Amino acid sequence: MIKQFNNPKFYNQTIPNEITIPHVPVGAIIKGAAKYYGERVAFLFRQKELTYKELYNQALRLANGLKEMGIGKGDVVAIQMLNCTQYAVSYYGVVLAGATYTPVNPLLPKDEFLFQLQDSGAKVLITYEQLATLWEDVMQHAKIKKVIVTGDVEVASLEQCLDTTSYGEDVVSFNRFINDHEAREFTVDIDVLEDVVHIAYTGGTTGKPKGVMITHKNLISNILQSAAWSSAALAQVDDDGALTVNIVEPDTNEYLKHYPTLPGTNVRLSPAPMYHGAGTMGGLAYGVLLGATSILFDRFIPEEFLADLERYKITELSGAPAMFNFLLMHPNIEKHDFSSVRTINSGAAPIAMETMKLLIKHFPNAVVTEGYGLTEATASAVQSVGFYGGERKLGTVGLPIYNTKVKLMSVDEQGKEITEAGQRGEVCIKGPQVMKGYFNNPEVTAETLIDGWLHTGDIGIFDENGFLSIVDRKKDMLIYNGYNVYPRQIEEHLYEHPAVAAAIVVGIQDPNVGEKPKAFVVLKQGVSTTEEAIMHFVNEKVVHYSRIRELEFIDQLPMTAAGKISKIQLIEKEKTRLNQV
Template identity: 35%
Template sequence: MGLEGMPMSIAKPWIASYPPETAPSLEYPRVPLTYFLEQAAADFPERNALFFMGKRIAYRELLTMSYQFANALIKRGVKKGDRVAIMLPNCPQAVISYYGALFAGATVVMTNPLYTERELIHQLHDSGAETIIALDLLYKRVAGVRPSTPLKRLIITSIGDFLPTVKRWIYPFVQKKQGHNPQITYGSDVEAFLSVLKESAVTPVSPDIDPEHDLALLQYTGGTTGVAKGVMLTHKNLIANTIQCQAVLYKTKRGTERILGALPLFHVYGMTTVMNQGISIAAELILVPKFNVKEILSLIDKKKPTLFPGAPTMYIGLINHPDLPKYDLKSIEACVSGSAALPVEVQTRFEELTGGKLVEGYGLTEASPVTHSNPIWGKRRNGSIGLPWPDTDCRIIDPATGEELPQGEIGELAVKGPQVMTGYWNRPEETAAVLRDGWLLTGDMAYMDEDGYFYIVDRKKDMIIAGGFNIYPREVEEVLFEHPAIQEAAVIGVPDPYRGETVKAFVVFKEGQQVAESELEQYCRQRLAAYKIPRQYEVRSELPKTIVGKVLRRQLQEEDKARREQHEQEKTS
């Protein structure tokens, strides 16, 4: 029996493992995503919505500015369903633009500020966005690609626009000192964010939205699987994932929490767990435009955030910082880690330092993004991504036949739930390849234990086949992570004349530590089957990562391949 004919009555063992406070099924209001902001402003008008480098913006102000921005967009011809691109780091303008675009009935296209011209042209061309809100530092890049895209209007802002008064005066001098002096030619189609905002009406805007079918977001996947695709997420998808998030974080109280917004909002993980979830519980969002370990430690010490969604690399950076003892991190009550595997010793050390809970979760852009996490205040399992979230159904299937596999067997993880995308923008064939009757094929190899906890073994395409044996990089990486001298590790398959492929490990040592290859081999030999032991090692000062801290194994593979090819050429020349 394939996915299409799968009966829904099959037991869901994970439900018995839920904490009593989390219901297995939830109510989702039929409202646009903007509803959360309107409710927060109605219930907590004077509470801080945003804190940004000393600047505070209350919920009433945030809602007013979002209405103003919506009115500005409508006046400039933005209609329901039009795509509006936002290319900003974490700053108040990113939140105002996001909700303003949604109030105008538009579909937001979150755009990574680190995109190269090639990536930017692809995304703007593919999405058909005619409006972009961008940082002044990115103006040259955006203006450069404009002739190759449908862009008609640019709205340009500066980090200085929302700084406290004194900092705002100083900011242009700081920019010049750092060699940043953006020259912007303003006109009818290139406008300044603040002037657009100030000249616009504060009248409330209420678009006619069908939450189930109207798109709130086109979120482009990172392109690690080839060309980046626009994931179509409806208002309902994002509302559902936010409410699921509330149900899992059941100890949070509306109007009292403070969320450290270090995850980028232009990535769907930060957008849901920081912005949408934060605003839905009227939390104060502490916006961090760039992750700097020392600044984060100081911010936690001063601003006392209670929630800190993040990625393993963030927590690794904090617990290994030499100045750590100078800072108080005890305000943190809960963290869900995503985007990569969370090493057990990182979890343990972070919890010792904060007294809070840090658990591993799992998601993907195509699911808004979260589908699983370990219970934060309940029973969790090390190495597991935890339990499916409420209303999320999961199966482990045979990648070749689509047959459901028995508990304990490794296969491809398939998920179904209200947070799953409607498909890829303008790509029906690619949609059909991963969406089968509402089931999303994740491309991740996993298994489920008897209590309904799921374990990711690895990406389907990252699996190494050495001498006929299947080797999952994540397992080898977990072992290397446990070595006291290793801060980070990544494992890839490289060609081997005898085994077909063999295991190569890239390691980053902790500051001041170094270990011989022979010692690492001995260490792995005690913990891994012989065929899984790395045969090659490369020491790095850092590993290439995505913006949310996921190690780019593909880049390591490409670099390794290029080095081998160069070596071959040198041998033959």
Template identity: 35%
Template sequence: MERLWLEHYPEEIPTSISYDEKPLYAYLQDSAAKYEKKKALHFLGKELTYGELYEQVCSFASYLQGLGLEKGDRVAIMLPNTPQSVISYYGVLLAGGIVVQTNPLYMERELEYQLKDSGARMIVCLDILYPKVTNVKGKTDLEHVIVTGIKDYLPFPKNMIYPMIQKRQYKMVVHPEHGGDTHLFESIILESDGDVTPVDIDSKEDLALLQYTGGTTGYPKGVMLTHFNLVANAQMSLAWLYKSKEGEESILAILPFFHVYGMTAVMNYSISIGAKMILLPKFEAKDVLKTIHKEKPTLFPGAPTIYIALLNHPSLSKYDLSSIEACISGSAPLPAEVQEQFEQVTNGKLVEGYGLTETSPITHSNFVWGTRVGGSIGVPWPDTDSTIFRTDTLEQADVDEIGEIAVKGPQVMKGYWNRPEETANVMKDGWFLTGDLGYMDERGYFYIVDRKKDMIIAGGFNIYPREIEEVLYEHESIQEAVVAGIPDPYRGETVKAYIVLKQGSNVTEEELNEYCRKHLAAYKVPRMYEFREELPKTAVGKILRRALVDEEKKKVEEHNQKTI
């Protein structure tokens, strides 16, 4: 296979890297040795140095081993972006365990499924989630519950005020006691001696992480990522962001660490280069603007909806965002309009990247400092091969021919947890089949046209929602847009657009229809528009197209039942 993209690599980016065959936690050990007194974490005014962070990680790891944690045991972490989430993550790995990242927004049914499927013996959770965990504990393999609170790492007087805010917001205050099978994080850090028994790790074989896919179709699957998978993607990130200075960067950590993109592009990358992480436990546009203005982060990995929300905030002009030098946007397509506007506001670089949970996650990106191609996800990262397969024959497609994107590289997963058949379905002769439809141009740049399952077939035409969404985002009144195929008795499916307007803007369905007809072939023009205050999203801000499709299917079913 000819790697057309390599001729476009800037000379600063190596085409191949010599990867460290070491456990992922070794990055923290290295940074703690090199940058002991440097700030590692900033959390709402509270800061920890690299020396302090590693000391607390050792305390946590030692305590887990004291509870009986053995190599390969799974430990769930159900936390937002807090110091405890970083300490727990590296502590589990240092103790020899496997991290199971768990979304704090999960309902009991979702939590029970993930705990059962992973066989997790322990869980670290927020105090407000403790009742939820105890309700499902008896149906799972959980033996120990470790509880922490936001207030545990807040500076004075915020740590005194927060419980009152929590009581008002969540209508409860939880006070579990330290003892038996319940353990308080605060007590662990204070009482543990930090004496960790070394665990022999084979970085290429031993798992560091079970990361569950979103489960938009069927049950979520546990993606098995080894220490080497995650180390490789961190080293690729370092090579790609070659202007970043070790020990000097500060990274805004708004992408949740329980999502693979935030975990790699923010947490693991930060630790690997001795950067300071500015942690925010949830996304509030005004809080993010204030934080950038005050703390001056240099790097800001994010998602399109995050950048869109900031650009459309009425107070945007009051804040200085010029500290931001580089952003890689992931999780969803980045509209060109958003990229241009954000670069104007910050004077930094914003490029689109691409990846999947199964690939640790990043496989492609545009060059941050180099040739960028609008509408493209860029080119494969070092040591990452990519090609397009014809969906019917799995033969390699021609240049500019649409097919399924496949990737191969050191960041590709070991497989799906306890699902060999599903692993075999996506792994073909060493290639991972992504499920995304796209094409490669004559220069080796790749383009996504859509997920295979999101492609709309209307009246015999293949319609790709992303193309329509790009047109909608260029409309001056539209803040967010998503397009989906909904059931239609005549065409099979028809195109529907869901729209969130910018504050103070007004546009009619007729005006949007006229606008789309100027920019799209007639069969691609949405037949219906629905205006909403907000769109359903994942924790990282990815719009849930499937949730909208499911809504429409439910409406059709209810209508059919009424007419029977």
């Protein structure tokens, strides 16, 4: 689809059609933030402030400690924590050491946690003391050389160190590790085009999760694409290697007539965990590049969240549709003043048009945007227009961002591109943010990356102006509360139950969470059990957002004429049932 760069309602006319992406490593982000926003609060957690200078200083100390251990380029460090300031320090410490970061969902079941450590070859684990029962059990089966563990006691100050004597000599307190090393800058020979900075695991529709390899160039490209798109800001690299961005309109008053906030003034609030792509890219990378202050919390409580929006005069609110539904339906929403909010970003799942309308109503000063991306494209490929006066079409995810091409390919005729507006096709993406490939998985990489194009498996439609709508998703994937849920993984656990003869899992529409996993089960002849017993059996083995929410016994699974199980029949049956309620 050809971009209409000459349309001032679609694209900022002061930004070149193709922006320049400098060849710098990801560590340049925090170096630039410390240089230009040093005294500004980067993260606030439990009333403890961490400035950009302090973040850089502590990250350098951690990086030097990793270097002293022999951890650097080519080595993988796993971070297993909920949101906290130590997470931000850990992330940039790993990056500055030249190592590769792999985020671990702290709620993963033990076997999935071990698989990620083994598959990635992680040598160091940075974690939290509350998770000790989980990581202690898997250490003997992984290749972990050192565990760096933090806890609540270490949040208040660096001087307070967790007592790790009971864990053994290979476990050290996070703060002690920081305090034992200097904040000394050093250079790592990074090949930004080839060297991997992230291995982010995404669930697989068949078999085990896949590690998505994101290079330094991928990540730098994507945050600069977003900065140009959402803030009309272009890259500046100093002689010392520090990366920052400058707005293209030098008159700030004139700039603020068109864009919601200046870099270095934004105050962000988002429930996205840092181990999730939205948290890593939105808070740790993009937010730091633009000098934002991010308010962190480790539990999403709607009433407290609404209060924090007002208390901290939040200017940017980001989240998934399920979160917005919770907030908008809260009985006290009318009692709060949200006039400070200038930007609302919705992602991770399609948002209903009615929800968008309610956001516009309750946040009258905000530009409300939606976007589309995936882990394999680092984060973002398509976004709503972000400037005042720009055209935002409800029901679409926006336009391709700078340096990004998007096309639709026929799902019926191999190799045929869909060029007519309104016709469905598989969304394919090409740009500098597209992943290097899947870690240790060349076969699936070859199936997904074809001639530089990322074949997403998502089905989309372009309108006559090039606005993209996502109308269907990957064959089996469903989205619960903004998280990708892969039914195949749940089905495998269902088949482990001794009473189950056949099973299938589908996504059932739910206005509060998006889609919830429902299982249809055929029992073995002569065997009896309960729905609750099977749900309990499976739900103990999967991460919290992949738990079965409903289960129904049926006599047989519906089949297609070709002899394949027909999920669509079950989905249509559920739609009919819900419409009758």
